[in-house]
Structures are given as C-alpha cells and as structure tokens.
Amino acid sequence: MFERFTDEARQAVKLAQANARRLDHHLIGTEHLLLGLLDQPQAVSTEILGRHGLDHGRAYRAVADLTPRAPKDALDAEALESIGIDLSAIRDRVEAAFGPGALDRPPQRDRRGNLVSGRHVPFSPRAKKTLELSLREALALKHGYIGDGHILLGMLREGQGLGSRVLADAGIDAEAVRREVVLRLGTRRKAG
Template identity: 65%
Template sequence: MFERFTDEARQVVKLAQGNARSLRHNHIGTEHLLLGILEQPDTASARLVNRHGLDHAQASEAVVRVLGTLPIGDIDADALDAIGIDLAAVREKVEAAFGPGALDRQPTRDRRGGLVSGRSIPFTPRAKKVLELSLREALALKSRDIRDGHILLGLLREGQGLGVRILSDAGIDLPTLQVEMRAEVGTSRQ
C-alpha cells in the first residue's frame, strides 16, 4: 500500500513516528497521524485544518494533555550530575551525531545476535485502520495515489481515535471538514 503514497503522505507517516518518539510514546496512534499531517503546513490537509483553527502546536499540546509524556529519568540525571556529568549536554552531543531521539530508542538484536539501532514503534489498530481507510478514500475519489488529504479523510472516517477527538475538541465541524477535504483532493487527482 505504501508504494501508492505520495511523498507528502509518506512524510505524514514518518512525522507521526517522529512525534511519537519526541513525546516518548510507545505507539503511533491516530493522534500522531494528525500531528504528522499538521507538521507539514504547506500541504492541502494541514492548510485546511489550520483554516478551521487547529495547528501543530495546539494539537501537540492536546495530545500531551491526554496522554502525557514518558519521563526521561530524572533520578538518573541527578545521579550523573552528582558525579559531574551533564546529561543534557551528553544528550545534545549524541543527538547531533546520531539524530533526534537517538538515546530514546531501545537497542534490538538481529538474527545473528548483533545490536541493531533503535526499535520501531508499532501502529495502534486504529492508526492502521486510518491508513487502510485512506486507501479506500483514494479509491472512492478515483485517485491513483494516496495523498495526505486521503489520510485526513481516513482519520475522519475512522471516527473513534484520539486524532478525531482532538479535532472535535478544537471546535472543528467534522462533516464540514470532510466535505471540504474531499473537494480538495478530488480537484487534485492525478
């Protein structure tokens, strides 16, 4: 299915994973897909949701209010500080060399027992359903590819996840958003 995704739609999925990592969540849910959509402000779906009054920062705050974030480990930081090691400085240098969240990933082992860099974060069943529904939306709109707008339509069609709850709690009229997004992706068919 991912071979049908446009670059922007693939980026939504990558950014969803990045948002889950930065919030230190152990799953990629519908809320992270929404954050992935909103993190690309130049896409049709993000522009539309922004026009309805919700941006990435507001959505991220809503996710944190509901789910929180996992602690980094203040006890460890205090213990290291007591022996003269600044954990924030170490983290900054490691992330500069290996990328954001490099210390947050748990190492795994390959089939031969060798260490492999960070683990992947699993999608929740609802997030998987959103991606499946994005394909159905694309097919229904006779699109040859799956765009970021189809992912938003899949999110709205799934209708039960935290992503939709955040949109609704922001006062967005979901049926209107759905009609407007369908019109937008319908005119940009390829």
Template identity: 60%
Template sequence: MFERFTADARLTVVQAQEEARVLGHDHIGTEHLLLALLRPNPSVGGQVLLRHGLDHDQVGDRVRGLLAGTAPDALDAEALETIGIDLGAVREKVEAAFGPGALDRGPRNRRDRPWRLGGRSPFTSRAKKVLELSLREALALQHNYISDGHILLGLMREGKGLATRVLADAGLDFEALRRNIRTELN
C-alpha cells in the first residue's frame, strides 16, 4: 500500500512519527496523523483544514488536553462544582498518591495498547485503520495514488479515534469537509 503514497502522504506519516515523539508517545495514533497534516507548508489535507479554521497549535492544545484529561468540558466541570467537587483538587490528590500522570488516559484494551518495534513508533490499530481507509477513499475516487487528502478522508471515515473527536469538538461539518477535500483531489 505504501508504494501508492505520494510524497506528501509519506511526509505526513513521517511527521506523524515526529508528532508522537514531541508528545512523548511510543505509538502513532490518529491524533498524530491529524497534527502532521497541519504542520507548516501543508498540502491538500492540511490546507482544507486550515480553511475550515483549524491550525496546528489549536489542535495540539486540544490533543494534549484530551490526553491529560484536562480538556475543557464546561458542563461536567460546572456540574461537579455545584455539588462541591473541584476537579483540579481531585487531580492533585490522585497524582500526589499515585504519581504524576496517574489520571492520564491510556489504552483501554490490549488491542489498542501501543508497542515498540525495532525502535520505531508503531501505529495504533485505529491509525492503521485510517491508512487502510485512505486506500479505500482513493479507490472510491478512482485514484491510483494516496495523498494526504485521502489520509484526512480516512481519518474522518474511521470515526472513533482521538482525531475524529478533535474535529467534531471543533464543530466542523464533516460532509462539507469531505466535499472540499474531494474537490481539491479531483
């Protein structure tokens, strides 16, 4: 499949690995692919995301917040505060007892756990699925190549990863985004 990747798609995969390294992760997830699409000098996928109001710093902040369990969720925080629960205080006490990062979200089941392979950052099962879906998106558009635009279509089609949550939380209209990407690719 990688032989069909354009230079931009290959660069997205390489930059996703760099995004994982910067975040201190030993795996490449959907969030890293999304961040890679928004790196400086983006091609089709990144340009479409920029036109829809997303940028690398904004997405990076949201990803870090979600992974740390501190992403702004005003309704939950407000509801808990009304009954006297301070989330910040709870986090401090848990981390004092169990160590820094004790509440950070990790993989939920064995299949989604990251693993190391020859010193390289491997893909999570969801990220692998995104790359697989990028091929399906390319075939559906009758393209004999996979670009970063196809990777973005694959991210949206996967629908369950952290990248999808970031896109949804940003209030993006997925159908409009899909149409824009397909227009750019044709």
C-alpha cells in the first residue's frame, strides 16, 4: 500500500511518527496522523482544515491536552544534578545520536533477541484502519495513488479515533470537509 503514497502522504506518516515521539507516545494514533497532515504547509488537508479553523498548533495543543504526558521522576534528576550530572546535556547528546525521544522509548529486541534503538513507533489499530480506509477512499475515487487528502478522508470515515475527536472538538463539520476534499482531489490527478 505505501508504494501508492504520494510524497505528501509519505511525509504525513513520517511527521506523524515525529509528533508521536515529541509527545512521548509509544504508538502512532489517528491524532498523530492528523498532526502529520497539518504539519505540511502545502498539503491539501492543511489548506482545507485551515479554512475550517484548524492548524497544527491548535491541533497539537488539543492532542497534548487530551493525552497528558507521563510525569518524569524529578527526584532522580535532582539527585543526579546534586552530584554534578547535567541530565539535559546527556539527553541532548543521546537524542542527537539516536533521535528525538530516544530515552523515552522502551528498548526493543529484534527477532534474534538483540537490542534495537526503539526508533520505530508502531501504529495503533485505529491508525492502521485509517490508512486502510485511505486506500479504499482512493479506489472509490478511481485514483491510482494515495495522497494526504485520502488519509484525511480515511480518518473522517474511521470516525472514532482521537484525530476525529480533535476535529469534532474544533467544531469542524466532517461532512463539509469530506465534500471539499473529494472536490479538490477530483481536480488533482497525480501519479505516485
């Protein structure tokens, strides 16, 4: 399925993963897909959702409010800092080497039992369903590609994830957005 994704759709998925890491989440959910869509200034979904009053900043704040971060253990940090260990400097160096949130992700093992970096963040079942529905939306529109607009249509069709809740809480009329996306995609015939 990913071979059918346009550059914008691939970028949305990469940005979804980056947003999940930034929020210290261990799964990519529909809310992260929404953030990934809104993180691209030139994307169809960003343009349409922006006209309806939702931008990345507003959506990010809503997701952060709906999914609070796990509290960090401040006592350990204070104890280490009291003996001269600067945790923020260590975190910066580790993240520079292994990516944002590297210390926050649990270590994982590959098939042979070796530890891997934990850089991959898996999709939640609802996010997987959204991506599957994006393919169905593309096929229904007789498009040979999956664009960022198709992902938004898949999210609207899935309708149960946190991404849909953020849209609803923002007062966005899902049917109106759906009609606009379909109309816009009908005018954009883009190959892979």
